[in-house]
Amino acid sequence: MATLVQAIRLALHVGEERLGVTDVFGQDVGPPLGGVFTQSQGLKTAWNTPLDERGIVGMAIGLALAGQRPVAEIQFCDYAFNMIDLLKLAGGMCWSSAGDWNCPMVLMTPVGSGIRGSIYHSHSFDAQATRIPGWKIVMPSNPLDAYGLLLSAIRDPNPVMYLAPKALLRTKASPGERIPGEPDDDRTLSKMIDAPLGDRSKWRPDWPDVKDVLVPIGQARVCRLGRNVTVVTYGRMVSIAMQAAEALAGDGIEVEVVDLRSLAPYDWDAVRASVKKTRRALFLNEDTEVTNFGEHLLRRTVEELFYELEAPPKLLAGAHVPGIGLADPLERASVPQADQVIRALRELARHEA
Amino acid sequence: VTTTTSRAPSSAEESALAPELLVRLYDRMLLSRCLEERLIRMNKQGDGFFWVGGPGEEALNASLGLLVHKGQGPEFDYLHLHYRSTATLLAMGAEPIDTLRQMKNVATDPYSAGRNFCNHYSVRRWNVVPVSSPIEVQFSMAPGTALANKRAAEQGRGRGITIVQGGDAGTAEGDFSTCLVWSSLPRRELPCLMIVANNQWGISTPASEQHAEKHIADRASVFGIKNAVVDGNDAEVCYRELKKAMDYVRIEQRPFLFEAMVSRLYGHSSASGANFVPEEVDCLAPFERKLEERKIMTRTEMDELRAKYTQQLLEASKRVRDEPPPKGDDIKKYVYSEKDLVHGSSGTKNGVH
Numbered sequence: 001m002a003t004l005v006q007a008i009r010l011a012l013h014v015g016e017e018r019l020g021v022t023d024v025f026g027q028d029v030g031p032p033l034g035g036v037f038t039q040s041q042g043l044k045t046a047w048n049t050p051l052d053e054r055g056i057v058g059m060a061i062g063l064a065l066a067g068q069r070p071v072a073e074i075q076f077c078d079y080a081f082n083m084i085d086l087l088k089l090a091g092g093m094c095w096s097s098a099g100d101w102n103c104p105m106v107l108m109t110p111v112g113s114g115i116r117g118s119i120y121h122s123h124s125f126d127a128q129a130t131r132i133p134g135w136k137i138v139m140p141s142n143p144l145d146a147y148g149l150l151l152s153a154i155r156d157p158n159p160v161m162y163l164a165p166k167a168l169l170r171t172k173a174s175p176g177e178r179i180p181g182e183p184d185d186d187r188t189l190s191k192m193i194d195a196p197l198g199d200r201s202k203w204r205p206d207w208p209d210v211k212d213v214l215v216p217i218g219q220a221r222v223c224r225l226g227r228n229v230t231v232v233t234y235g236r237m238v239s240i241a242m243q244a245a246e247a248l249a250g251d252g253i254e255v256e257v258v259d260l261r262s263l264a265p266y267d268w269d270a271v272r273a274s275v276k277k278t279r280r281a282l283f284l285n286e287d288t289e290v291t292n293f294g295e296h297l298l299r300r301t302v303e304e305l306f307y308e309l310e311a312p313p314k315l316l317a318g319a320h321v322p323g324i325g326l327a328d329p330l331e332r333a334s335v336p337q338a339d340q341v342i343r344a345l346r347e348l349a350r351h352e353a
Numbered sequence: 354v355t356t357t358t359s360r361a362p363s364s365a366e367e368s369a370l371a372p373e374l375l376v377r378l379y380d381r382m383l384l385s386r387c388l389e390e391r392l393i394r395m396n397k398q399g400d401g402f403f404w405v406g407g408p409g410e411e412a413l414n415a416s417l418g419l420l421v422h423k424g425q426g427p428e429f430d431y432l433h434l435h436y437r438s439t440a441t442l443l444a445m446g447a448e449p450i451d452t453l454r455q456m457k458n459v460a461t462d463p464y465s466a467g468r469n470f471c472n473h474y475s476v477r478r479w480n481v482v483p484v485s486s487p488i489e490v491q492f493s494m495a496p497g498t499a500l501a502n503k504r505a506a507e508q509g510r511g512r513g514i515t516i517v518q519g520g521d522a523g524t525a526e527g528d529f530s531t532c533l534v535w536s537s538l539p540r541r542e543l544p545c546l547m548i549v550a551n552n553q554w555g556i557s558t559p560a561s562e563q564h565a566e567k568h569i570a571d572r573a574s575v576f577g578i579k580n581a582v583v584d585g586n587d588a589e590v591c592y593r594e595l596k597k598a599m600d601y602v603r604i605e606q607r608p609f610l611f612e613a614m615v616s617r618l619y620g621h622s623s624a625s626g627a628n629f630v631p632e633e634v635d636c637l638a639p640f641e642r643k644l645e646e647r648k649i650m651t652r653t654e655m656d657e658l659r660a661k662y663t664q665q666l667l668e669a670s671k672r673v674r675d676e677p678p679p680k681g682d683d684i685k686k687y688v689y690s691e692k693d694l695v696h697g698s699s700g701t702k703n704g705v706h
Contacts, residue, residue, distance in 0.1 A: 020696075050538070052534065055493055055496070055531040055534065055535050057493070058492075058493025058494045058495075058496065059493075059494075059497045059535065060497065061494045062431075062494040062496060062498040062500070062515075063498075064497070064695065065431075065494070065498060066426075066427045066498040067427060067501065068497075068500075068504075089487070089494075092485075093483060094687045095687045096465055096475075096485070097475035097483045097687075098462075098465050098466035098686075099687040100476070100477045100694075101477050101482070101690075101695065102690035102693060102695055103690075104693060104695065104696070133688055136689070157691070157692060157694070158689050158690055
């Protein structure tokens with residue numbers, strides 16, 4: 001079973017072979033490294049760029065406008081803050097030209113905490129990203145979605161931001177989440193597509209014949225059914241929500257876990273259906289809590305589903321502090337932890353209307 | 354790498370352009386000036402909220418428009434222009450009434466359907482990338498289209514180049530450095546013509562307070578980028594030197610930085626009053642003297658042409674006044690593109706003037 005980062009690499013390979021991807025590029029994306037997380041090892045169109053995030057995004061926009069199919073990478077989303085106006089430019093290309101141009105590019109960037117990345121390798125980007133209209137924004141929580149969302153992103157005629165939860169990059173697929181065509185055995189897959197240590201100048205990957213799987217942008221996935229309380233989340237927090245749901249099952253509380261997968265456009269129908277069923281909702285993500293995307297979902301829940309609710313909906317998000325602290329107690333205090341999620345869900349489930 | 358830098362003001366006597374070409378150039382420059390003056394009037398009469406444009410850059414910009422290899426896709430030239438590029442568009446064959454439509458922000462505005470300020474052009478069928486108000490972002494995008502041009506040329510599809518233009522003040526932005534760096538990567542040089550229209554102002558701030566470099570073009574030399582400084586108020590010099598620079602970029606597939614010393618004849622924009630500045634050289638005046646001296650046009654012919662354009666544009670502005678405004682209900686139209694416009698449509702030569 002592929003890890004999430006291997007799934008990304010397989011999708012980029014399919015992009016090159018079958019979907020017309022012309023360029024996979026960014027700092028350290030090309031050989032010899034193939035990406036700081038190994039995501040672009042062995043790809044035939046991967047190339048290294050100067051250390052210039054604005055240049056990387058500008059290059060992607062230009063390539064896209066000229067009919068190429070670029071996939072650009074910003075090494076950590078923490079370094080994407082100096083290019084927000086270029087993201088606005090890409091997002092506004094179609095709208096501001098009244099449909100004269102489209103800008104089909106994919107921008108990948110690893111996000112979030114969980115690798116002890118301290119202040120500048122742990123930021124989230126979903127709150128910033130969702131402030132930029134015109135982009136589609138996806139965020140996988142497992143290898144199969146990582147694969148299927150990336151293929152959809154490459155095919156989309158709009159700019160798509162692909163937020164990869166960096167703490168999940170090495171996680172393996174669960175049973176039933178196998179990419180069709182990948183070898184059954186992890187070690188076989190690794191031998192085929194992971195670059196060897198040391199000199200890799202003569203190494204070439206042996207790509208498995210993986211099939212197309214498209215996860216539609218804008219479609220959530222209910223990854224656990226439950227009757228008592230809903231948690232709406234995405235990215236790394238999906239696995240935390242699943243842990244919390246498992247723990248609460250022992251107390252007789254059934255938690256429904258909705259993995260949004262796409263933040264723009266987002267699957268409001270799925271959120272509404274789940275909240276109408278359970279009448280109790282927690283919005284969970286690890287970006288800072290002030291002007292947070294979960295706040296938007298919560299506001300809409302209050303406005304549109306107020307009379308359906310049996311408990312005040314909650315937001316659990318990162319602390320509104322400038323960074324993620326490095327020391328373990330500091331990182332734990334910066335972003336939601338499983339015990340907090342369990343507590344919040346229990347309070348919601350037990351709240352008496 | 355040979356870097357030739359021409360710093361002596363180019364002399365007009367070097368080789369005179371053909372009379373028909375000079376008449377064509379004059380015609381486009383004059384039409385552009387009359388159009389700008391009409392836009393300024395419209396703004397002062399309340400027909401449009403804001404004016405910004407290029408009176409004083411006509412010699413440079415009309416020359417550019419006449420020299421462009423116009424068409425759609427990477428076989429042809431891409432243009433990343435600024436909001437003073439009116440004469441370039443007119444020389445390429447744009448209809449002046451369309452500029453009035455954008456000024457009046459009516460639904461018939463073909464460049465933005467009433468969404469953007471005047472002189473913010475977007476013409477996909479001519480590879481004119483949407484002009485945006487943020488200064489210098491076009492210099493980050495240009496390497497992307499230039500790379501597509503280069504690939505097309507290597508495949509024997511045309512000899513398109515990328516032209517990117519901005520002012521002097523904007524060269525302080527990192528995007529200008531981005532363009533210098535990315536267009537001159539070792540063994541990966543790009544066919545990118547960078548044009549700096551140096552009017553020696555950044556809104557109200559004189560360049561002399563902000564720039565220690567003697568010439569902006571000097572910055573190209575350290576990258577091995579060929580460059581030139583020319584008198585942007587001499588139409589014949591502009592045309593001749595631009596042609597040389599464009600031929601170089603086209604044939605050698607390498608970048609060039611072209612700095613033209615121009616005037617800013619009506620100030621920065623309507624925000625600073627948009628009144629005529631008599632102290633600066635008006636590029637039309639020496640050109641008219643030259644045409645008279647060489648007996649190419651008479652004073653009367655030139656006066657009549659000016660009167661004709663002034664009258665035509667007055668009438669056009671009245672027609673535009675009666676055209677419908679955009680509908681508020683269309684506000685969310687084109688946030689996303691349903692169609693992939695930039696793929697599959699390249700290689701069409703469009704529009705003949």
